[in-house]
Amino acid sequence: MSMAAVLERLRANVDKMKSVEYRHEQLRALLRCIDENVDRWTEALRKDLHKAKMECLVMEVNYTRNEVICHLNNLDEWTKPEYVKKELLQISDECYIQKEPLGVVLIIGAWNYPVQLVLCPLIAAISAGNCAILKPSELSEASAALIEELLPKYLDKDCFAVINGGVKETTELLEQKFDHIMYTGNSNVGKIVMAAAAKHLTPVTLELGGKSPCYVDKNCDIDVAARRITWGRFINCGQTCIAPDYVLCSSHNQERLLKGLQAALEEYFGKDPKESEDYCRIVNQRHFQRVKTMIEKTKGSIAIGGDSDEKDLYISPTVVKDVQPTDALMEGEIFGPVLPIVTAETADDAIRFINSRDKPLALYAFANDQKVIRDIVERTSSGAFCGNDTMMQMSLSTLPFGGVGTSGMGNYHGKFGFDTFSHKKAVMLKALAMEKMNGLRYPPYTDQKWSW
Numbered sequence: 001m002s003m004a005a006v007l008e009r010l011r012a013n014v015d016k017m018k019s020v021e022y023r024h025e026q027l028r029a030l031l032r033c034i035d036e037n038v039d040r041w042t043e044a045l046r047k048d049l050h051k052a053k054m055e056c057l058v059m060e061v062n063y064t065r066n067e068v069i070c071h072l073n074n075l076d077e078w079t080k081p082e083y084v085k086k087e088l089l090q091i092s093d094e095c096y097i098q099k100e101p102l103g104v105v106l107i108i109g110a111w112n113y114p115v116q117l118v119l120c121p122l123i124a125a126i127s128a129g130n131c132a133i134l135k136p137s138e139l140s141e142a143s144a145a146l147i148e149e150l151l152p153k154y155l156d157k158d159c160f161a162v163i164n165g166g167v168k169e170t171t172e173l174l175e176q177k178f179d180h181i182m183y184t185g186n187s188n189v190g191k192i193v194m195a196a197a198a199k200h201l202t203p204v205t206l207e208l209g210g211k212s213p214c215y216v217d218k219n220c221d222i223d224v225a226a227r228r229i230t231w232g233r234f235i236n237c238g239q240t241c242i243a244p245d246y247v248l249c250s251s252h253n254q255e256r257l258l259k260g261l262q263a264a265l266e267e268y269f270g271k272d273p274k275e276s277e278d279y280c281r282i283v284n285q286r287h288f289q290r291v292k293t294m295i296e297k298t299k300g301s302i303a304i305g306g307d308s309d310e311k312d313l314y315i316s317p318t319v320v321k322d323v324q325p326t327d328a329l330m331e332g333e334i335f336g337p338v339l340p341i342v343t344a345e346t347a348d349d350a351i352r353f354i355n356s357r358d359k360p361l362a363l364y365a366f367a368n369d370q371k372v373i374r375d376i377v378e379r380t381s382s383g384a385f386c387g388n389d390t391m392m393q394m395s396l397s398t399l400p401f402g403g404v405g406t407s408g409m410g411n412y413h414g415k416f417g418f419d420t421f422s423h424k425k426a427v428m429l430k431a432l433a434m435e436k437m438n439g440l441r442y443p444p445y446t447d448q449k450w451s452w
C-alpha cells in the first residue's frame with residue numbers, strides 16, 4: 001500500500017478519535033500492548049543496543065507505561081472546555097477554549113531509546129484525539145520490527161499505522177500532507193523535516209540534540225557529582241540526547257573529578273566494562289567509526305578508557321582531560337561513551353563558554369552553593385536544566401521535555417504532549433437575543449447611535 005493510501009485510510013477515520021471514551025480505549029489497549037510483551041520489548045532492546053533488562057524497564061518500558069497511565073488519569077480533565085475570563089461585552093456569552101484533535105500526525109523516532117521515543121509521542125497523539133503514522137528508526141531494527149508487529153494487534157488499524165524503512169520511506173512520507181509532525185533525531189535531518197513540512201504549512205515539533213554542558217563548581221561534593229555524571233554520560237553507552245556531553249570544571253578540580261569518575265565507573269561496570277552485563281554497545285559500525293574518529297582526533301589526553309573493539313561495537317567508557325574548546329571532541333554532539341573535560345575556573349567562565357555556543361538541550365551544574373546554581377539557571381538558556389544531578393529532569397511528567405534554539409522546538413511529556421497534538425479552538429457562544437444592543441456595531445455609523 002502506498003504512503004498516500006495509508007494516510008487516506010487514516011484520514012477517513014479521524015472522527016472515531018474525537019470520542020474521548022475511544023481515546024481511553026486505545027490508551028488502555030496500548031497499556032496492554034506494553035504489559036503483555038515486557039520480555040519481547042526487553043529482548044529487542046538488548047538486541048539493538050545491548051541494554052540490560054533493568055535499564056530497559058526503567059528507561060523504556062516502565063517509563064512509557066507511566067506516561068500512558070498519566071494520560072489515562074488526566075485525559076478527562078485535559079479535554080474539558082477551558083472557560084476564559086470575559087469582559088462586559090460578553091457578559092451573557094459562553095466563552096471557552098476547546099481542545100481539538102489536529103487530525104493525522106506523523107511521528108518519526110530515533111534509535112537510541114527506540115521504544116520510548118516512538119510510543120510516548122504516540123500516547124500524546126492518542127490522548128489529544130489524533131490518528132497517527134509511526135516511523136521508527138531503521139537503525140534499531142529489532143525494536144522497529146516489534147513495534148510494527150505488535151501495535152496493529154492492539155490498536156485500531158484504521159487510526160494507526162507503523163511504517164518501517166529508511167531515508168527513502170521517510171522522504172516519501174514527508175511528501176504527504178500531515179496535520180503535525182513530531183521528529184526526534186539529529187538537527188540536519190530536522191532541517192529536512194521542517195523544509196518538507198513547510199511545503200504543506202504543517203507545524204512541527206523537533207526533538208533534536210546538541211552538546212549538553214555540565215559545570216562542576218570548585219565548592220561541590222565531587223564524589224557525588226562524579227557518580228551522577230558517570231551515570232548520565234555512560235548509560236546506553238553515551239547515546240542519550242540529554243546526556244552531559246562535556247564537563248566544565250577548574251583545573252584544580254579536574255584530578256579530583258577524574259578519581260571520582262574512575263571509582264564510579266568501576267563500581268557500575270567492574271574493572272572491564274566489556275564484560276559487564278550492564279554496559280551497552282554502539283548502535284552500528286557507522287556510529288562506532290564516528291565516535292572512534294573523534295577519540296583519535298582529540299588533542300586532549302585520555303585519562304580513562306580509550307579502548308575499542310569494532311567487531312563487538314564496543315567503546316570503553318572514556319574520559320579525556322585538558323580538552324581545548326577547539327578540539328574535535330568539542331565540535332559536534334559526541335553521542336557516545338566519551339566525556340571531555342574542559343577548564344572553566346569559575347561559574348562566570350562557564351556561563352560565558354556556554355553562552356558562546358548553541359543553546360543546549362540540557363544543562364547541568366553541580367555546586368554546594370544554591371546561589372551558584374540559580375545564577376547559572378538565570379544567565380543561560382537551555383531546553384532543560386538540572387542542578388546537582390544529570391538527566392533526572394525527564395523523570396517528572398509535569399515538566400516539559402524539549403529543546404530551544406538548535407536543540408529543538410516544541411515539547412511533550414504529560415500535558416505538554418497533549419497540548420502539542422491539540423488545537424486550541426476559541427469558542428464564543430452567543431444568544432440570538434439582545435439584537436438591539438448588537439445593532440450598535442452595524443453600519444450606518446450614525447452619530448445618533450454613538451452619541452453616548
Ligand code: NAD
Pocket residue numbers: 108109110111112113117135136137138139165166167170171184185186187189192206207208209210240241242333335361402403408
Ligand atoms: P536516526 O538516524 O534514527 O534518525 C532519526 C529519524 O530520521 C529516523 O527515523 C530516520 O529514518 C530518519 N531519517 C534519517 N535520515 C533521514 C533523511 N535524510 N530524510 C528523512 N528522514 C531521515 O537518529 P539520529 O539522528 O542518529 O539520532 C541521534 C540524534 O537525535 C542526536 O543528535 C540526539 O541528541 C537526538 N535525539 C534527540 C532526542 C530528543 O528527545 N530531543 C531524543 C533522542 C535523540
